[in-house]
Amino acid sequence: xxxxxxxxxxxxxxxxxxxxxxxxxxxxxxxxxxxxxxxxxxxxxxxxxxxxxxxxxxxxxxxxxxxxxxxxxxxxxxxxxxxxxxxxxxxxxxxxxxxxxxxxxxxxxxxxxxxxxxxxxxxxxxxxxxxxxxxxxxxxxxxxxxxxxxxxxxxxxxxxxxxxxxxxxxxxxxxxxxxxxxxxxxxxxxxxxxxxxxxxxxxxxxxxxxxxxxxxxxxxxxxxxxxxxxxxxxxxxxxxxxxxxxxxxxxxxxxxxxxxxxxxxxxxxxxxxxxxxxxxxxxxxxxxxxxxxxxxxxxxxxxxxxxxxxxxxxxx
Numbered sequence: 001x002x003x004x005x006x007x008x009x010x011x012x013x014x015x016x017x018x019x020x021x022x023x024x025x026x027x028x029x030x031x032x033x034x035x036x037x038x039x040x041x042x043x044x045x046x047x048x049x050x051x052x053x054x055x056x057x058x059x060x061x062x063x064x065x066x067x068x069x070x071x072x073x074x075x076x077x078x079x080x081x082x083x084x085x086x087x088x089x090x091x092x093x094x095x096x097x098x099x100x101x102x103x104x105x106x107x108x109x110x111x112x113x114x115x116x117x118x119x120x121x122x123x124x125x126x127x128x129x130x131x132x133x134x135x136x137x138x139x140x141x142x143x144x145x146x147x148x149x150x151x152x153x154x155x156x157x158x159x160x161x162x163x164x165x166x167x168x169x170x171x172x173x174x175x176x177x178x179x180x181x182x183x184x185x186x187x188x189x190x191x192x193x194x195x196x197x198x199x200x201x202x203x204x205x206x207x208x209x210x211x212x213x214x215x216x217x218x219x220x221x222x223x224x225x226x227x228x229x230x231x232x233x234x235x236x237x238x239x240x241x242x243x244x245x246x247x248x249x250x251x252x253x254x255x256x257x258x259x260x261x262x263x264x265x266x267x268x269x270x271x272x273x274x275x276x277x278x279x280x281x282x283x284x285x286x287x288x289x290x291x292x293x294x295x296x297x298x299x300x301x302x303x304x305x306x307x308x309x310x311x312x313x314x315x316x
Contacts, residue, residue: 072243073309080239088182091120095178102168119228126201137177162218191310192240196303199236203296214277223272258295
């Protein structure tokens with residue numbers, strides 16, 4: 001594994017509207033059916049660290065962290081850590097509920113709990129994806145493996161529940177891995193700029209991947225991923241908002257307004273757990289994609305201003 005200093009955190013410059021237009025062009029081209037190539041991810045390759053069991057692209061607990069210099073920065077670090085821990089605990093609870101559903105053979109409850117668990121994992125994906133092995137066991141797609149080979153995690157359970165498969169076995173395997181992400185992420189301690197970057201990466205994943213090409217290949221409820229990830233990104237921004245308001249009130253107000261518009265636009269697409277992918281028009285997807293891009297661009301500018309307050313982590 002390769003490690004890098006927590007003080008080195010590259011940020012790409014987002015070409016406003018370009019990612020959205022290209023991603024939605026790919027969606028519109030394939031909207032009538034048929035498999036399409038997965039959109040190329042523009043997220044930077046994750047950094048990793050050896051020796052402590054934590055792998056994070058955000059420099060969590062890496063050597064030489066910049067300690068936050070204000071109470072507001074320390075509060076942001078603590079609030080975000082609690083948010084992550086709560087999300088991980090909720091994910092484990094939903095997976096446990098899936099086990100109970102499987103034991104009873106309760107298909108309806110299983111579908112509802114799988115949808116809930118998927119949304120809760122969406123809140124953790126940006127952080128967990130730094131550990132590719134653990135991420136693949138939790139959220140692997142059928143097209144991530146060669147034809148004819150098995151895959152596991154939430155999407156294997158999704159397949160079992162909607163078209164059939166070894167439900168109990170796949171849920172048991174998922175349940176064995178869920179506490180792993182809970183443990184790994186319990187050690188995340190990010191500074192304000194890094195928290196902002198998490199939110200940016202979450203928005204990027206939606207505009208580049210989840211919105212143009214549904215990740216729910218069997219249930220066809222891709223809005224689960226879109227809505228849950230957007231809401232998680234907004235919560236991450238809100239964790240640093242008090243500090244950001246002190247640093248740059250006008251830009252912070254702008255980002256808050258962008259998120260309000262974005263959340264409303266996603267909500268207008270329909271209830272995530274019951275709205276099929278086919279009912280969301282390409283025009284609606286394009287509009288949301290543009291708002292995602294505008295929100296992420298504004299947030300990137302603001303997050304850069306938070307760098308002096310610690311980028312890699314804070315004392316536990």
